[in-house]
Amino acid sequence: xxxxxILVTGASGxxxxxxxxxxxQAGHTVRGSVRTLAKxxxxxxxxxxxxxxxxxxEFVELDLTxxxxxxxxxxxxxxxxxxxSPFVTYIPDNEDDLIRPAVEGTQRALNAALGAxxxxxxxxxxxxxxxxxxxKGNEGxxxxxxxxxxDGTDMTPYFKSKTLAEREAWRIMENAGRKDDLSxxxxxxxxxxxxxxxAGTSGGLIAKMMNGKVPGxxxxxxxxxxxxxxxKLHVRAIDDTRGFGRRIFAANDAISFGExxxxxxxxxxEYAAKLPTRRLPSFIVRLVALxxxxxxxxxxxxxxxxxxxxxxxxxxxxxxxxPTKDAVIAxxxxxxxxxxx
Numbered sequence: 001x002x003x004x005x006i007l008v009t010g011a012s013g014x015x016x017x018x019x020x021x022x023x024x025q026a027g028h029t030v031r032g033s034v035r036t037l038a039k040x041x042x043x044x045x046x047x048x049x050x051x052x053x054x055x056x057x058e059f060v061e062l063d064l065t066x067x068x069x070x071x072x073x074x075x076x077x078x079x080x081x082x083x084x085s086p087f088v089t090y091i092p093d094n095e096d097d098l099i100r101p102a103v104e105g106t107q108r109a110l111n112a113a114l115g116a117x118x119x120x121x122x123x124x125x126x127x128x129x130x131x132x133x134x135x136k137g138n139e140g141x142x143x144x145x146x147x148x149x150x151d152g153t154d155m156t157p158y159f160k161s162k163t164l165a166e167r168e169a170w171r172i173m174e175n176a177g178r179k180d181d182l183s184x185x186x187x188x189x190x191x192x193x194x195x196x197x198x199a200g201t202s203g204g205l206i207a208k209m210m211n212g213k214v215p216g217x218x219x220x221x222x223x224x225x226x227x228x229x230x231x232k233l234h235v236r237a238i239d240d241t242r243g244f245g246r247r248i249f250a251a252n253d254a255i256s257f258g259e260x261x262x263x264x265x266x267x268x269x270e271y272a273a274k275l276p277t278r279r280l281p282s283f284i285v286r287l288v289a290l291x292x293x294x295x296x297x298x299x300x301x302x303x304x305x306x307x308x309x310x311x312x313x314x315x316x317x318x319x320x321x322x323p324t325k326d327a328v329i330a331x332x333x334x335x336x337x338x339x340x341x
Contacts, residue, residue, distance in 0.1 A: 004029065005029045005030060005058070005077050006023055006079045006080075006081060006238070007031045007077045007080050007081070007113075008020050008023070008031070008083060009033040009082050009109060011033055012032075013084070013200065014202065015187070015234075016081075016083040017043055017195050018192075018228060019083060019231045019235060020032055020047060020057070021047055022231050022232060024052040024053055024054070024056060024057060025051070025052060026235070028056065029057075030056060030057050030058075031059070031073065031077065032057065033060050033073060033084065035061065035062075035063060036061060037059055040059030043059075044057055044059070046196045047195070050195060060073045062084075064101040064102075065101050065104060065105070070109065071112055071115065071116070073112070074112050074118060075116065078119045078120075079121075080113045080118050081122045081234050081238070082121065082122070082123050082124065084109075085101070085102045085161070086098050086101050086161065095160065099157060099160055101161075102165040103164050103165045106123070106172075107168060107172065110169055110173070114172070114176050114178070120182075120183070120239075122234050123184045123185070124184075125162055125165070125166040125185065125247070126162040127187065127188045127308055128148060128159040128163070129148055129159075129162045130144075130146045130147060130148055130186060130249070131148065131223070131306045132156075132304075133148045133150060133151065133152020133153075133154060134149055135153070136303055136304060139305050140306045140307045140308065141308060142249075142307070144246060144249060144312070148163045156300055158297075166184060166186075166247075179245050180245035181245075183244060183245070183246060185233050185234055185237060185248045186247055186248065186308075187230040187251060188222065189202060189223065189251075190225055190226075190227050191226060191327040191328055191331045192226040192228055193331065193333070193334045194331065194334035194335070197338040197339070197340060199335060199338075199340050203331060203340070206264070206328075206331050206332060206335060207340045207341055209260070209274075209276055210271045210274060210275060210332065210341040211274060211341050212274030215278075216278045216279065216280035216284075217257040217258035217260075217261050217280060218280050218282070218295075219256065219257075219280070219285075219302050219303050220256065220298050220302060220304075221254035221255065221256050223251030223306065224251060224254075224255065224260075224327055225252065225327065226326065227327075229250060229313070229321050230250055232317060233248055233316055237316070243312065243316055248312050249308045249310045249312070249313060252321055254305050255324055256305075258277065258279050261276045262277055263324075263325050263328045264328060264329075264332050265277055267328075267333075271341065282302045285298055286299055286302075
């Protein structure tokens with residue numbers, strides 16, 4: 001593992017903060033990118049509260065949509081972990097609001113890294129870059145050779161953004177003759193313990209469920225992964241040759257939104273009455289989606305169950321992925337501990 005700084009983009013995010021924590025715990029020097037240095041101060045304090053030595057941590061300001069600062073941020077860096085990318089659970093009015101930052105941010109990060117002679121790059125993509133757009137009834141299992149079909153009826157702007165951004169990363173590396181210097185981690189819906197009270201997008205969804213703000217469970221399926229596993233895969237992908245030039249799928253078999261609610265209700269019976277354990281018929285979801293943008297994001301994927309081949313992730317971790325049930329409960333407990341529910 002390197003002694004020079006490892007640049008981790010999107011440092012204030014749920015996954016990236018866990019990646020940085022694991023790197024610092026292993027004794028590495030980290031340079032994290034944030035939108036503002038005030039965010040850096042905050043995440044530094046959060047990491048310190050979890051026992052990290054932040055004397056080996058520094059922050060730089062970077063924006064996925066701007067060229068400023070990328071070349072300077074890469075100075076002295078030999079390894080890039082590019083985590084930053086927009087993530088939402090609803091369909092925006094303009095799909096370019098998601099697609100442009102994802103694709104152009106990937107271009108900026110990888111081109112700056114190659115220009116600075118960075119040795120290896122680890123990119124965060126998503127399972128949705130493989131499992132979407134194939135039509136109902138095509139449940140997989142999908143492997144690393146599979147790509148989401150951009151013309152599929154269930155493709156949302158978020159799914160397109162992840163697919164296009166990852167394809168662009170492989171294109172850039174192949175054109176540079178450095179395909180094997182890239183590893184891509186494709187996590188599912190990321191759950192697990194929070195490091196702070198900011199629940200983020202995935203934690204925010206679970207918090208809504210536990211706070212009684214979700215009236216029922218739509219027929220939507222999620223392939224989930226514990227954030228600690230996802231972070232460890234990013235850290236190990238830096239120098240584990242088994243992942244060189246490959247996509248590392250990290251998601252357990254998809255479970256339904258209702259099953260997530262059931263897990264939470266059983267683990268935290270005091271919240272059972274608020275949780276959406278009642279299943280919503282799909283026609284109700286479609287009606288609600290006419291006036292609710294959060295529900296609108298569920299409509300394209302109603303009834304779409306799927307599975308991924310995640311053998312490579314298990315090999316790199318040295319164990320199977322943490323069961324989804326454990327990741328769900330860990331996030332629920334964190335929300336309780338941080339008084340978000």
